[in-house]
Amino acid sequence: MRSRLLATMFVMLASAATADAQNAPKKPPAIINPPPTAQDYADLAKLPDWSGVWNPKITDQDAQARTNPPPWNEKVAKEAEKMWAEEKAGRPKLIFYGCFPEAHPSWMLVTHNAMEILFTPGRVTMLGESDGNRLRRIYTDGRPHPDTPDPTFHGHSIGHWEGDTLVVDTVDILPQAPLAISEAVGVPNDGDMRVTERIYLAEKDILHVELEITAPKIFTKPWKTTRIFFRQRARKFDIVEGVCQQGEYREAKDENGHHIFVPIEKTEWGNLVAPK
Amino acid sequence: MTKRLKTMGALAVAGVLAAGIASVWAHHSATMFDHATTMTINGEVVELRWVNPHVSLSVNGVVKERAEDGPAVWVMEMTSPGNLVRAGGWRRDAVTPGEKVEVVFSPLRDSASKGGALKKLTVVATGEVFTANIREQERPGLE
Numbered sequence: 001m002r003s004r005l006l007a008t009m010f011v012m013l014a015s016a017a018t019a020d021a022q023n024a025p026k027k028p029p030a031i032i033n034p035p036p037t038a039q040d041y042a043d044l045a046k047l048p049d050w051s052g053v054w055n056p057k058i059t060d061q062d063a064q065a066r067t068n069p070p071p072w073n074e075k076v077a078k079e080a081e082k083m084w085a086e087e088k089a090g091r092p093k094l095i096f097y098g099c100f101p102e103a104h105p106s107w108m109l110v111t112h113n114a115m116e117i118l119f120t121p122g123r124v125t126m127l128g129e130s131d132g133n134r135l136r137r138i139y140t141d142g143r144p145h146p147d148t149p150d151p152t153f154h155g156h157s158i159g160h161w162e163g164d165t166l167v168v169d170t171v172d173i174l175p176q177a178p179l180a181i182s183e184a185v186g187v188p189n190d191g192d193m194r195v196t197e198r199i200y201l202a203e204k205d206i207l208h209v210e211l212e213i214t215a216p217k218i219f220t221k222p223w224k225t226t227r228i229f230f231r232q233r234a235r236k237f238d239i240v241e242g243v244c245q246q247g248e249y250r251e252a253k254d255e256n257g258h259h260i261f262v263p264i265e266k267t268e269w270g271n272l273v274a275p276k
Numbered sequence: 277m278t279k280r281l282k283t284m285g286a287l288a289v290a291g292v293l294a295a296g297i298a299s300v301w302a303h304h305s306a307t308m309f310d311h312a313t314t315m316t317i318n319g320e321v322v323e324l325r326w327v328n329p330h331v332s333l334s335v336n337g338v339v340k341e342r343a344e345d346g347p348a349v350w351v352m353e354m355t356s357p358g359n360l361v362r363a364g365g366w367r368r369d370a371v372t373p374g375e376k377v378e379v380v381f382s383p384l385r386d387s388a389s390k391g392g393a394l395k396k397l398t399v400v401a402t403g404e405v406f407t408a409n410i411r412e413q414e415r416p417g418l419e
Contacts, residue, residue: 053362055362055413059411090307091308099329114359129356230414232362237361239358240358242356242358244328247327
């Protein structure tokens with residue numbers, strides 16, 4: 001019995017050693033973020049003009065919440081109906097956590113805040129106004145998705161241009177990220193969600209984000225929807241800084257006369273309480 | 277100046293506390309307001325909190341539709357500073373504490389709480405008007 005065990009151990013060690021030699025650490029991958037060249041910057045000038053402040057078309061979000069609901073599976077459809085009822089009764093469910101990002105794709109689906117889109121070599125970056133953590137990096141340098149998933153709020157996005165349309169594929173989104181169709185109706189995607197997008201100017205100052213969302217844990221089939229953003233033609237506005245947590249604090253002075261923030265005190269129900 | 281503002285701040289908190297205002301912004305939904313109803317308050321600005329995610333304006337005054345309550349501090353919620361600038365022409369210094377204003381708003385459904393969603397603000401002294409409807413940005417002919 002003991003010798004058999006030893007023999008087994010020897011075989012295991014031997015095969016492990018062979019496997020190690022076969023799976024010797026590969027050379028580190030080629031640098032994936034080379035310094036941009038002058039040509040890289042010149043190539044950006046060929047891209048369409050997506051500069052400016054993009055505002056979401058909220059009336060369209062409102063309409064689509066009713067006319068184009070997602071293909072919820074049976075279980076989630078029941079939950080969604082309950083949420084609609086609660087919202088109608090004035091008791092909306094809190095589906096977004098404080099100042100956490102809406103995440104992808106819910107940011108595109110339900111935001112009430114503006115965003116801006118920046119082009120840099122190898123990348124398209126979306127920055128949302130409501131908080132600095134509303135940030136999407138879309139890699140256009142030809143890289144693939146990583147072999148080892150590193151789930152994040154906005155996922156790993158890779159994209160390429162087809163003419164003036166940016167085609168984006170996103171995977172590795174945190175399972176906790178909600179799939180929301182309004183501020184009070186949505187469920188966590190629960191994992192394995194994939195989002196593809198076609199983003200383009202439908203008119204000079206209208207941006208369309210065509211989404212196809214595959215969410216096997218909550219949908220019966222992939223869901224297609226287009227979300228609309230518009231910019232002011234006179235371009236007289238800028239995106240402003242947003243720090244969502246600031247709303248939880250008020251301005252005060254400390255004992256040394258320094259400007260500080262102190263939390264607004266609240267009861268467990270969210271009512272303000274008297275300062276100490 | 278600082279002392280006056282500090283006192284104002286303390287009064288604001290006390291007034292708001294007395295009114296038992298719910299932390300509206302934490303719910304992230306507009307449905308806790310009764311948008312079918314409109315009320316008007318005439319009074320003085322206690323404080324304009326120009327912060328993300330929601331700007332709020334507290335007014336110490338009498339609500340026309342609740343005149344029997346007498347003067348009280350009401351807290352009006354709005355959208356973000358960025359949206360207010362674009363949709364309603366707001367500025368951080370649109371109003372100052374003590375200024376006389378008239379505010380049209382949709383009240384919280386919870387009638388015990390003195391709060392609402394601001395629809396229109398008029399500065400009495402200058403007649404300047406500010407609105408807070410984010411969907412207003414979508415009207416045609418936008419600059």
